[in-house]
Amino acid sequence: MSEQARSRADLLLPIADDELIVGWRNSEWTGIAPFLEEDVAFSSIAQNEIGHARVLYELVAEELGTDPDALAFDRAPAESRCAPLVQLQLVPDWGRTIARHYLYETADAVRLEALKASGDAAVAGLAAKIDREEGYHRMHAEMWVDRLAESDEGRERLEAAVDELWPYAVAMLEPELRPALAERIGRDLPSDKLLRVLERGVALPELEELYDEMTMVRRLAPAGRW
Amino acid sequence: MPVWEVFRRERPGQPFEHAGSFPAPDATFAEVYARDLYARRNESQALWIVPRDAVVEIEDFPEETDRSYRRVDGYSLKVRLREARERAGSLPG
Numbered sequence: 237m238s239e240q241a242r243s244r245a246d247l248l249l250p251i252a253d254d255e256l257i258v259g260w261r262n263s264e265w266t267g268i269a270p271f272l273e274e275d276v277a278f279s280s281i282a283q284n285e286i287g288h289a290r291v292l293y294e295l296v297a298e299e300l301g302t303d304p305d306a307l308a309f310d311r312a313p314a315e316s317r318c319a320p321l322v323q324l325q326l327v328p329d330w331g332r333t334i335a336r337h338y339l340y341e342t343a344d345a346v347r348l349e350a351l352k353a354s355g356d357a358a359v360a361g362l363a364a365k366i367d368r369e370e371g372y373h374r375m376h377a378e379m380w381v382d383r384l385a386e387s388d389e390g391r392e393r394l395e396a397a398v399d400e401l402w403p404y405a406v407a408m409l410e411p412e413l414r415p416a417l418a419e420r421i422g423r424d425l426p427s428d429k430l431l432r433v434l435e436r437g438v439a440l441p442e443l444e445e446l447y448d449e450m451t452m453v454r455r456l457a458p459a460g461r462w
Numbered sequence: 463m464p465v466w467e468v469f470r471r472e473r474p475g476q477p478f479e480h481a482g483s484f485p486a487p488d489a490t491f492a493e494v495y496a497r498d499l500y501a502r503r504n505e506s507q508a509l510w511i512v513p514r515d516a517v518v519e520i521e522d523f524p525e526e527t528d529r530s531y532r533r534v535d536g537y538s539l540k541v542r543l544r545e546a547r548e549r550a551g552s553l554p555g
Contacts (some may be wrong), residue, residue, distance in 0.1 A: 273484050273495040280498045372497065379490045 252292035253318035259285030313447045321404035323443040335397035338377040339405035407434035465514040466492040470506040
């Protein structure tokens with residue numbers, strides 16, 4: 237494994253894992269979103285995230301001499317590099333879902349901004365491509381935040397959810413990127429002690445359940461070709 | 463929830479055609495949903511999204527007296543041509 241391959245895997249696997257799992261979690265709203273048009277829109281966002289995971293896995297797989305499916309589905313939950321924020325199963329709470337969506341997309345924007353400045357042209361190019369689609373996700377997240385904040389109940393539930401999920405969102409980013417997120421969201425950084433239990437590499441029990449479901453068909457037919 | 467009418471253009475230079483309608487709480491939601499419902503697969507090059515309330519609709523066109531004489535659609539040339547050909551004995555095929 238070359239030095240660059242190792243660093244690409246280190247750099248991109250956590251992001252690919254985040255995108256795969258948040259895409260999967262968002263897709264849990266397919267069929268039960270608040271109304272039909274939102275169902276289409278949120279499902280489409282879920283699909284985009286999984287598409288981003290695929291291109292990121294491809295870039296890593298090329299370097300590691302494996303394939304994207306193996307990276308996505310053959311690693312145990314404990315090996316996943318995804319952040320606890322994306323692991324949370326939030327259906328049927330739309331308020332918490334929008335809070336995560338908003339925090340995730342904003343943190344992702346900070347992360348993509350840094351990747352676009354990467355010296356690795358393939359990484360920078362891919363980040364720019366992904367960011368063009370993410371711009372639309374941010375627009376979707378922000379319009380929902382504004383909408384929910386228009387009623388007392390909506391605002392209270394949304395604020396409670398953002399309070400709850402804020403440390404998770406901070407823990408999702410590399411320490412040097414955290415102040416930029418705090419500035420965008422307008423909140424103070426949580427204490428290191430609070431962040432320690434939410435760092436990447438912590439697998440919540442609900443991630444196990446998700447992996448069982450997500451990899452079910454692949455495990456049934458390991459050599460299956462589709 | 464207000465209803466939004468969507469018009470789409472497939473290629474530059476072509477006219478916008480009515481594509482459909484959907485409900486959305488405001489113009490921002492309408493824009494996001496229109497992208498997903500009518501342009502997600504690159505089937506549109508441009509969209510117009512119009513609140514249904516803004517559309518002036520007319521559907522009553524009274525024609526109390528017979529004004530068919532004013533129409534310029536004329537008469538069927540096909541029939542006349544056929545009759546003329548029969549007379550001349552030069553029906554094609």
